[in-house]
Amino acid sequence: MADELDTDIYSVRLARFQLWILLTAGVTAIVGYLFHWSFGMPFLEQPIIIKLVIVIAALIFLYNIAMTMFTNHHTLTRTTATLMGGMVMLSVMFLFGIPFVPNLSTQYYWWWWVIHLWVEGAWELIAASLVAWSLIKLTGVSRKTVEGWVFAEVALVLLTGIIGTGHHYYWIGTPHYWLVWGAIFSAAEPIPIVMMLVDAVRDLLKARTLPIVNTLGLAWLGASAFVHFMGAGVWGFGQTLPQINRWTHGTQITASHGHFAFWGAYGMLAIALMYAILPEISGRKPNGKQALSFAAFMSLNFSMIFMVMALLIAGIVQVYLQRVMGMDFLEVQSHLRIWFEVRLVAGCLFTVGCGLLLWDLFRLAARQPAAAVAGEPVPVPAI
Numbered sequence: 001m002a003d004e005l006d007t008d009i010y011s012v013r014l015a016r017f018q019l020w021i022l023l024t025a026g027v028t029a030i031v032g033y034l035f036h037w038s039f040g041m042p043f044l045e046q047p048i049i050i051k052l053v054i055v056i057a058a059l060i061f062l063y064n065i066a067m068t069m070f071t072n073h074h075t076l077t078r079t080t081a082t083l084m085g086g087m088v089m090l091s092v093m094f095l096f097g098i099p100f101v102p103n104l105s106t107q108y109y110w111w112w113w114v115i116h117l118w119v120e121g122a123w124e125l126i127a128a129s130l131v132a133w134s135l136i137k138l139t140g141v142s143r144k145t146v147e148g149w150v151f152a153e154v155a156l157v158l159l160t161g162i163i164g165t166g167h168h169y170y171w172i173g174t175p176h177y178w179l180v181w182g183a184i185f186s187a188a189e190p191i192p193i194v195m196m197l198v199d200a201v202r203d204l205l206k207a208r209t210l211p212i213v214n215t216l217g218l219a220w221l222g223a224s225a226f227v228h229f230m231g232a233g234v235w236g237f238g239q240t241l242p243q244i245n246r247w248t249h250g251t252q253i254t255a256s257h258g259h260f261a262f263w264g265a266y267g268m269l270a271i272a273l274m275y276a277i278l279p280e281i282s283g284r285k286p287n288g289k290q291a292l293s294f295a296a297f298m299s300l301n302f303s304m305i306f307m308v309m310a311l312l313i314a315g316i317v318q319v320y321l322q323r324v325m326g327m328d329f330l331e332v333q334s335h336l337r338i339w340f341e342v343r344l345v346a347g348c349l350f351t352v353g354c355g356l357l358l359w360d361l362f363r364l365a366a367r368q369p370a371a372a373v374a375g376e377p378v379p380v381p382a383i
C-alpha cells in the first residue's frame with residue numbers, strides 16, 4: 001500500500017504491535033488445539049477470546065492503512081482502492097463467524113458467509129490488487145495495461161461471488177430457489193478468474209521485452225495465476241452444479257479442490273510477494289542461488305499437485321462406493337487408505353519443500369553487507 005502510494009506507512013509502531021498480537025494469537029491457537037482448546041467449528045476453530053484479538057488486530061490494520069491512504073491526500077490508484085475494499089470486506093465477514101447459533105443449519109448458513117465470501121469475494125479482491133501491484137513492480141509493464149480490467153474483475157467477482165454463496169446452501173435446508181441461483185452464479189465465478197489469468201499472462205508476455213531483475217518473483221506469480229485458475233476455476237466449477245454436487249458434496253473431491261485453490265490463489269501469491277519484496281528490503285540480488293530457489297519451487301508444487309490428484313482419485317472412489325453403491329462410510333474409508341498413504345508421502349515432500357523455501361527466503365532476507373549493495377542488479381531475460 002505504502003509503495004503504491006509512494007509514501008511511508010502511517011505508523012510503523014502500530015504495524016509492529018499488530019504483527020506481535022497476531023503472531024501471539026495464532027501460535028496460542030495452534031498450541032491450544034493440541035490440548036483440545038477449540039470452538040469446534042471447521043475453519044473457525046479459534047476460541048472466542050482469540051477471535052476478539054484478531055478483530056482488534058484487524059481494526060489496527062484497517063486504521064493504519066486508511067491513515068496511510070488518506071493523510072497527505074494521495075491520489076488513490078485502482079489497485080489501492082481494490083485492496084482497501086477487499087480488506088474491509090474481509091474484516092466484516094470475519095465477524096459473522098463469532099456468534100454461535102444452537103441450530104446447526106442456521107450456524108452453517110452464517111458460517112458460509114465467512115468461508116465463501118472470503119475466498120470467493122474479499123480475498124479475490126485482495127489477490128487481484130496484489131497481483132496488479134506485483135506485475136507493475138516486477139515487470140515494468142505500464143500501469144494502464146495492468147489496471148485496465150481491475151474494476152471489471154472486481155464487479156464480476158462481487159456479482160458472481162455474493163449470490164454464488166448459494167452453492168453452499170443446497171443441502172442445509174434453505175429454500176429451493178438456491179439450487180438455481182447458486183448454480184447459475186457460482187458457475188459464472190470462473191469468468192473473473194479467467195480474466196485475471198489472461199491479464200497476468202498478457203502482462204508477463206509484454207514484459208519479455210523489458211529488463212527483468214526478479215525472475216523468481218515472476219515465476220511464483222505466473223504459477224499462482226495458473227493454479228488459481230485450475231484449483232478454483234476448474235476444480236471448483238467441476239462440482240458446483242447441484243446435479244453433480246449432490247454426489248460429490250463433502251467428499252475428498254472437496255478437499256482436493258480446497259487445497260488446489262488455496263495453494264494457487266493465496267499460498268503461492270504470498271510467496272511471490274515475499275520474493276518481490278525481500279530483495280528490496282535487504283538489498284540482495286533476487287537471483288542469487290537459483291538451484292535452491294528452483295528446488296523449493298519444484299518440490300512444493302510437485303508435492304501439492306501429487307496430493308491434490310491423490311485426493312481427487314480418493315474422492316471419485318469414495319463417491320462411487322459410498323453414494324452409488326451405498327457402502328458404509330467407514331468401510332469406504334478403509335478402501336481409500338492407499339490414497340491417504342500417497343497423501344502422506346506428498347505431505348512429507350511438501351514439508352521438505354517448506355524447509356527449502358524458508359532457507360531461501362531467509363537467505364534473501366539477510367541484509368547484504370553494505371559494500372556489495374553498490375552495483376546495480378544485472379538484468380536477466382524473463383522466463
Ligand code: HEM
Pocket residue numbers: 042115119120167168186187189190232233235236237238239240241245248249250251254255257258259261262265
Ligand atoms: C480461490 C478461490 C477458492 C478457494 C480458496 C476455495 C476453497 C474452498 C474450500 C476450502 C472448500 C471446502 C469447504 C468445506 O470444508 O466444506 C470449498 C468448497 C467448495 N468450493 Fe471452493 N474455493 C474457491 C473458489 C471456488 C469457485 C470459483 C468455485 C465454483 C466455480 C468453487 C466451488 C466450490 C464448491 C461447490 C464447494 C463445496 C463442495 C462441497 O459441496 O463439498 N470454489 N472451496
Ligand code: HEM
Pocket residue numbers: 254255256258259262263267303304307343344346347348350351
Ligand atoms: C502437502 C501438504 C499438506 C497436507 C498433507 C495437508 C493435509 C491436510 C489434512 C489432513 C486436512 C484435514 C482433513 C481433510 O480435509 O482431508 C487438511 C485440510 C485443509 N488444508 Fe491441508 N495439507 C497440506 C497443505 C495445505 C496447504 C499448503 C494449504 C493452503 C494453502 C492447505 C489448506 C487446507 C484447507 C483449506 C483444508 C480444509 C479442506 C476442507 O475442509 O475441505 N493445506 N489438509
Ligand SMILES: [Fe+2]
Pocket residue numbers: 116120164165167168
Ligand atoms: Fe463457495
